[in-house]
Amino acid sequence: xxxxxxxxxxxxxxxxxxxxxxxxxxxxxxxxxxxxxxxxxxxxxxxxxxxxxxxxxxxxxxxxxxxxxxxxxxxxxxxxxxxxxxx
Numbered sequence: 365x366x367x368x369x370x371x372x373x374x375x376x377x378x379x380x381x382x383x384x385x386x387x388x389x390x391x392x393x394x395x396x397x398x399x400x401x402x403x404x405x406x407x408x409x410x411x412x413x414x415x416x417x418x419x420x421x422x423x424x425x426x427x428x429x430x431x432x433x434x435x436x437x438x439x440x441x442x443x444x445x446x447x448x449x450x451x
Contacts, residue, residue, distance in 0.1 A: 377442055384438055388431055 373446065377446065381438075381442065385435075388434065392431060
Protein backbone atom coordinates (compact mmCIF):
# COMPACT_ATOMS: atom_id res chain seq x y z
CA UNK A 365 0.00 0.00 0.00
CA UNK A 366 1.39 3.37 -0.96
CA UNK A 367 -0.67 5.31 1.57
CA UNK A 368 -2.79 7.09 -1.02
CA UNK A 369 -6.55 6.87 -0.86
CA UNK A 370 -8.71 6.85 -3.95
CA UNK A 371 -11.23 9.67 -4.23
CA UNK A 372 -14.80 8.49 -4.35
CA UNK A 373 -16.00 11.74 -5.82
CA UNK A 374 -14.36 14.87 -7.14
CA UNK A 375 -14.71 17.92 -4.88
CA UNK A 376 -16.54 19.84 -7.63
CA UNK A 377 -19.16 17.10 -7.93
CA UNK A 378 -19.69 17.00 -4.17
CA UNK A 379 -20.06 20.78 -4.01
CA UNK A 380 -22.46 20.66 -6.97
CA UNK A 381 -24.60 18.03 -5.29
CA UNK A 382 -24.77 20.04 -2.09
CA UNK A 383 -25.70 23.22 -3.98
CA UNK A 384 -28.39 21.48 -6.03
CA UNK A 385 -29.83 19.90 -2.89
CA UNK A 386 -29.87 23.24 -1.07
CA UNK A 387 -31.53 24.95 -4.03
CA UNK A 388 -34.13 22.19 -4.27
CA UNK A 389 -34.88 22.40 -0.57
CA UNK A 390 -35.22 26.18 -0.78
CA UNK A 391 -37.58 25.87 -3.77
CA UNK A 392 -39.63 23.26 -1.93
CA UNK A 393 -40.04 25.49 1.12
CA UNK A 394 -40.89 28.51 -1.03
CA UNK A 395 -43.54 26.59 -2.95
CA UNK A 396 -44.88 25.08 0.27
CA UNK A 397 -45.26 28.54 1.75
CA UNK A 398 -47.32 29.75 -1.20
CA UNK A 399 -49.31 26.52 -1.67
CA UNK A 400 -52.41 27.73 0.23
CA UNK A 401 -52.64 30.74 -2.09
CA UNK A 402 -52.78 28.49 -5.14
CA UNK A 403 -55.42 26.12 -3.75
CA UNK A 404 -59.09 26.39 -4.47
CA UNK A 405 -61.11 25.71 -1.30
CA UNK A 406 -64.01 24.17 -3.19
CA UNK A 407 -62.08 21.46 -5.04
CA UNK A 408 -62.82 18.68 -2.54
CA UNK A 409 -59.20 18.01 -1.63
CA UNK A 410 -57.67 17.78 1.83
CA UNK A 411 -58.11 20.66 4.26
CA UNK A 412 -57.56 21.25 7.99
CA UNK A 413 -60.55 19.14 9.08
CA UNK A 414 -60.12 16.24 6.67
CA UNK A 415 -58.05 13.07 7.02
CA UNK A 416 -54.42 13.54 6.00
CA UNK A 417 -53.55 12.33 2.49
CA UNK A 418 -51.44 9.22 2.08
CA UNK A 419 -47.99 9.29 0.51
CA UNK A 420 -49.42 7.87 -2.72
CA UNK A 421 -51.97 10.68 -2.94
CA UNK A 422 -49.28 13.30 -2.44
CA UNK A 423 -47.14 11.71 -5.16
CA UNK A 424 -50.15 11.32 -7.43
CA UNK A 425 -50.79 15.05 -7.12
CA UNK A 426 -47.26 15.62 -8.36
CA UNK A 427 -46.17 17.88 -5.51
CA UNK A 428 -43.02 15.92 -4.71
CA UNK A 429 -42.75 13.94 -7.92
CA UNK A 430 -41.12 16.73 -9.90
CA UNK A 431 -38.54 17.34 -7.20
CA UNK A 432 -37.70 13.64 -6.98
CA UNK A 433 -37.42 13.40 -10.77
CA UNK A 434 -35.02 16.36 -10.86
CA UNK A 435 -32.81 14.73 -8.24
CA UNK A 436 -32.79 11.43 -10.14
CA UNK A 437 -31.82 13.13 -13.39
CA UNK A 438 -29.01 15.15 -11.78
CA UNK A 439 -27.61 12.14 -9.93
CA UNK A 440 -27.83 9.99 -13.09
CA UNK A 441 -25.84 12.54 -15.09
CA UNK A 442 -23.26 12.97 -12.35
CA UNK A 443 -22.76 9.22 -12.00
CA UNK A 444 -22.52 8.79 -15.76
CA UNK A 445 -19.90 11.54 -15.91
CA UNK A 446 -18.00 9.95 -13.01
CA UNK A 447 -18.10 6.53 -14.73
CA UNK A 448 -16.91 8.03 -18.03
CA UNK A 449 -13.94 9.69 -16.32
CA UNK A 450 -13.07 6.59 -14.30
CA UNK A 451 -13.29 4.11 -17.14
